[in-house]
Amino acid sequence: MGLEAVSESGRLPAVQEQLAKTYGDLYTVWLGQTPIIVLNGCKVIREALVSHAEEFSGRPTTTILADLLGERGIVMSNGQTWKQQRRFGLTTLRNLGLGKRSLEExxxxxxxxxxxxxxxxxxxxLDPASPITNSVTNVISALVFGHRFSVEDGLFSQLVEATDSLVENLGSFWSRLYDAFPRLMPYIPGSHHKVFQCQDFLKRFVKKEIRSHRERGRLDEPQDLIDFYDSQILKTKDDPNAMYDEENMVQVMIDLFVAGTETTTTTLRWALLYMVTYPEIQEKVQKELDAVLGSSQIIxxxxxxxxxxxxxxxxxxxxxxxxxxxxIVRQCVKETNLQGFTVSKGTIILxxxxxxxxxxxxxxxxxxxxxSHFLDKEGNFVTKDAFIPFSAGHRVCFGEQLARTELFIFFCSLLQAFTFxxxxxxxxxxxxxxFGATxxxxxxKICAVPR
Incomplete structure (x- = not known):
C-alpha cells in the first residue's frame, strides 16, 4: 500500500471494507502459497480474539523477525516462552506501581x-515530536532501567533514534523483501540493514545496563524491571521448564522499551494535531478541566x-x-471453528x-x-465493545494500563497549561x-500558547 492510496481524512483506505462487502466479514487472501484469514468488523474480531482467545494466541514469525529476535521476548514469541515472559511482565509492572500513585508520580x-x-x-x-518522544521514553526508562536520562545525554539521543528507526524500518518495503528473499537480501543495500543495526545497538545498551545493575547488587530490594528479572533468573535456576535467561531478559527489556515508547508517542502527536484541527473541541476540554480541577496542577x-x-x-x-x-497478525495454535468455518492449526489470522x-x-x-461516540445523551462517558486499539484476547497489549495512564496525564497536563x-x-x-509499523x-509545527 503506497502513500498515494491515503485519503486526506488521515485514515486507512476503504479497500478492506469493499472486500468485506464482496466476500463477507471473514475471507482468505493468499500471499504466494500462504493463506491468510482476514477478520473484519467488531463481531467477528471479538469472537475470534476473545471467545477463541487460546486458539488464536499464536504469533507467526516472518523471516526478518526470526533472524532478528529468534524465539525470545514477549511480543513475537510463542508457547511457554511467551507465556512465562508475559506473566513476568504483567506481574512486575504491577509491582512497580502500575495503577498506583507511585507510577503516576x-x-x-x-x-x-x-x-x-x-x-x-x-x-x-515548534515540532512537538522530539519533546514528546523524550518524555515518554523517560517514563519507560524509569521502569526498565530505574532512572531517567537527561535529554542532553548523547547516549539517550542514540537510544531514542534507534528505537524510532527500528519501528520505522521494520514496516518498510525492504523488510518485506527480506521476508521474500532472505538469502539474497544480506548482500543488497537497503533499510533492512538498519533494522539489525538498531537491534544490535539496543542489545548492547541493555546489556550495559544489566552489568551496571549487577555491580550494584540490589536483588533483595528490586527497583526496576532489570532487577526483578535478575531475581527471577535466580529463583528459577533449578527449574528445567523455566525460560528465564539473559537472552530472554534482554529481549523482554527491548520489547517493553520499544512498545512502550512508540505507541504512546505517536498517539500524543495525533492528539495535538487533532486539537489544532478542531479548536472547538480543545476549548471544551479546557473548560471542563478548569471547572473540575480549578487552579490545581495536580492530575x-x-x-x-x-x-x-x-x-x-x-x-x-x-x-x-x-x-x-x-x-498485528495472529496464528491459530490448534484447530477450531469460527463462523462455521474450520480453521486449521498454523493458519495465519489478520x-x-x-x-x-x-x-x-x-x-x-x-x-x-x-x-460523542463515547458519551451518552446525559454526557456521561461510555465505552464500546468495538473500541479495541490495544487489540483483545490473550495477545492484548500488556502495557495497555500504562499507556492509558500516560495518555490521560500527559494530555490533561498539556491542555491545562497551553492552548495549541x-x-x-x-x-x-x-x-x-x-504508513509503517504504526x-x-x-x-x-504548532504553537503552544501559555494559558
Whole structure:
C-alpha cells in the first residue's frame, strides 16, 4: 500500500471494507502459497480474539523477525516462552506501581519536563515530536532501567533514534523483501540493514545496563524491571521448564522499551494535531478541566471519572487515530471453528482492527472525529465493545494500563497549561499519515500558547 492510496481524512483506505462487502466479514487472501484469514468488523474480531482467545494466541514469525529476535521476548514469541515472559511482565509492572500513585508520580514528573520545554518556546512554532518522544521514553526508562536520562545525554539521543528507526524500518518495503528473499537480501543495500543495526545497538545498551545493575547488587530490594528479572533468573535456576535467561531478559527489556515508547508517542502527536484541527473541541476540554480541577496542577488518573468529555476526547483520539492500522497478525495454535468455518492449526489470522474502530454498526460517524461516540445523551462517558486499539484476547497489549495512564496525564497536563494553535499564516494542517509499523502523522509545527 503506497502513500498515494491515503485519503486526506488521515485514515486507512476503504479497500478492506469493499472486500468485506464482496466476500463477507471473514475471507482468505493468499500471499504466494500462504493463506491468510482476514477478520473484519467488531463481531467477528471479538469472537475470534476473545471467545477463541487460546486458539488464536499464536504469533507467526516472518523471516526478518526470526533472524532478528529468534524465539525470545514477549511480543513475537510463542508457547511457554511467551507465556512465562508475559506473566513476568504483567506481574512486575504491577509491582512497580502500575495503577498506583507511585507510577503516576513518574509520569507527572515527565509531563512537567515536557511542559517546561513547551513553555520555553513562548508560543513560537515548534515540532512537538522530539519533546514528546523524550518524555515518554523517560517514563519507560524509569521502569526498565530505574532512572531517567537527561535529554542532553548523547547516549539517550542514540537510544531514542534507534528505537524510532527500528519501528520505522521494520514496516518498510525492504523488510518485506527480506521476508521474500532472505538469502539474497544480506548482500543488497537497503533499510533492512538498519533494522539489525538498531537491534544490535539496543542489545548492547541493555546489556550495559544489566552489568551496571549487577555491580550494584540490589536483588533483595528490586527497583526496576532489570532487577526483578535478575531475581527471577535466580529463583528459577533449578527449574528445567523455566525460560528465564539473559537472552530472554534482554529481549523482554527491548520489547517493553520499544512498545512502550512508540505507541504512546505517536498517539500524543495525533492528539495535538487533532486539537489544532478542531479548536472547538480543545476549548471544551479546557473548560471542563478548569471547572473540575480549578487552579490545581495536580492530575490523577482517577480524575478521568470526573472528566467525561476529556476522557471521551482521548478515546476518540485513539479510535480515529488508529495507529495500529490492521493490527498485528495472529496464528491459530490448534484447530477450531469460527463462523462455521474450520480453521486449521498454523493458519495465519489478520484481525483488521480498523474495521472495528470504524464499524458503522457501532459508531454514528465512523469516518469523522467525534468525541460523542463515547458519551451518552446525559454526557456521561461510555465505552464500546468495538473500541479495541490495544487489540483483545490473550495477545492484548500488556502495557495497555500504562499507556492509558500516560495518555490521560500527559494530555490533561498539556491542555491545562497551553492552548495549541496553528502558526501565523498556516490555515490548514495535513491529517495524512506515514504508513509503517504504526501510522504516524507527517512532521508538523504548532504553537503552544501559555494559558
Amino acid at each position: 513518574r509520569i507527572k514528573e515527565e509531563a512537567q519536563h515536557l511542559m517546561e520545554v513547551f513553555a520555553r518556546k513562548k508560543g513560537t512554532p 490523577h488518573y482517577e480524575d478521568r471519572k470526573r472528566l467525561p468529555y476529556t476522557n471521551a476526547v482521548i478515546h476518540e483520539i485513539q479510535r480515529f487515530g488508529n495507529i495500529a492500522g490492521f493490527g 484481525p483488521n482492527i480498523s474495521s472495528a474502530l470504524y464499524d458503522p454498526e457501532h459508531w454514528e460517524t465512523p469516518r469523522q472525529f467525534n468525541p 494553535q496553528l502558526p501565523d499564516g498556516v490555515k490548514k494542517i495535513s491529517l495524512d499519515y506515514i 501510522l504516524k502523522p507527517y512532521p508538523y
